Amino acid sequence: MTSIVLFGPPGAGKGTQAARITDSTGLPQVSTGDMLRAAVKNGTDTGIAAKQYMDDGKLVPDSIIIDLIKERILESDAKNGVMFDGFPRTVPQAEALADITEVTHVIAIEVPDERIVERICGRYSCATCGAVYHDSFNPTKLDGVCDECGGSDMKRRADDNESTVLQRLSAYHEQTSPLADWYESKGIFHRINGDRGIDEITSDILQALS
Numbered sequence: 001m002t003s004i005v006l007f008g009p010p011g012a013g014k015g016t017q018a019a020r021i022t023d024s025t026g027l028p029q030v031s032t033g034d035m036l037r038a039a040v041k042n043g044t045d046t047g048i049a050a051k052q053y054m055d056d057g058k059l060v061p062d063s064i065i066i067d068l069i070k071e072r073i074l075e076s077d078a079k080n081g082v083m084f085d086g087f088p089r090t091v092p093q094a095e096a097l098a099d100i101t102e103v104t105h106v107i108a109i110e111v112p113d114e115r116i117v118e119r120i121c122g123r124y125s126c127a128t129c130g131a132v133y134h135d136s137f138n139p140t141k142l143d144g145v146c147d148e149c150g151g152s153d154m155k156r157r158a159d160d161n162e163s164t165v166l167q168r169l170s171a172y173h174e175q176t177s178p179l180a181d182w183y184e185s186k187g188i189f190h191r192i193n194g195d196r197g198i199d200e201i202t203s204d205i206l207q208a209l210s
């Protein structure tokens with residue numbers, strides 16, 4: 001069984017790489033950010049509880065996240081492993097994960113802080129299939145048309161604005177980056193330079209997984 005954690009600051013390219021690793025490994029992508037956005041959209045209790053934290057760029061409380069993951073991991077597609085994207089983000093989340101499944105690889109996509117704001121503020125995605133693009137670094141080939149599925153409904157995340165990004169970055173440094181030491185001590189931590197072309201990064205990740 002392979003269970004991968006994609007680790008890194010907001011805007012590092014975790015979602016983009018997750019889609020590519022899913023294609024290569026068949027592991028389902030489990031993004032707590034996507035799950036929370038769906039919960040907010042559907043007006044569930046979880047969504048109502050999480051929304052203000054997300055709007056403020058703060059981490060949603062651990063208990064909410066851990067409950068979401070415990071439920072998700074029971075689904076049949078998760079039985080041979082999972083690729084976690086944006087989870088865990090705190091040491092208590094990592095400890096809870098260790099109780100329910102073994103993480104085999106942590107892939108840390110590293111991007112300097114000064115590159116994060118420009119990367120996030122130009123980001124958009126296809127509302128139909130979720131493919132992620134960027135105004136300057138990775139635009140769709142045809143303006144407004146998804147390269148992957150041909151959909152023409154592109155959306156931008158409400159929290160992809162400069163002030164929220166700065167708050168998300170500080171949450172990352174204060175609460176999430178300490179996890180690097182936690183995983184490094186377990187010998188499963190792989191650092192990848194994320195400030196390069198998308199293909200080069202994918203190829204390094206696949207090598208780290210092999």
Ligand code: AMP
Binds near residue numbers: 010033085093
């Ligand atoms: P993301 O799509 O991973 O950038 O997450 C968007 C927002 O959802 C974050 O800024 C947090 O408010 C919340 N969130 C997502 N995953 C987690 C997590 N593992 N722990 C706490 N909050 C999370």
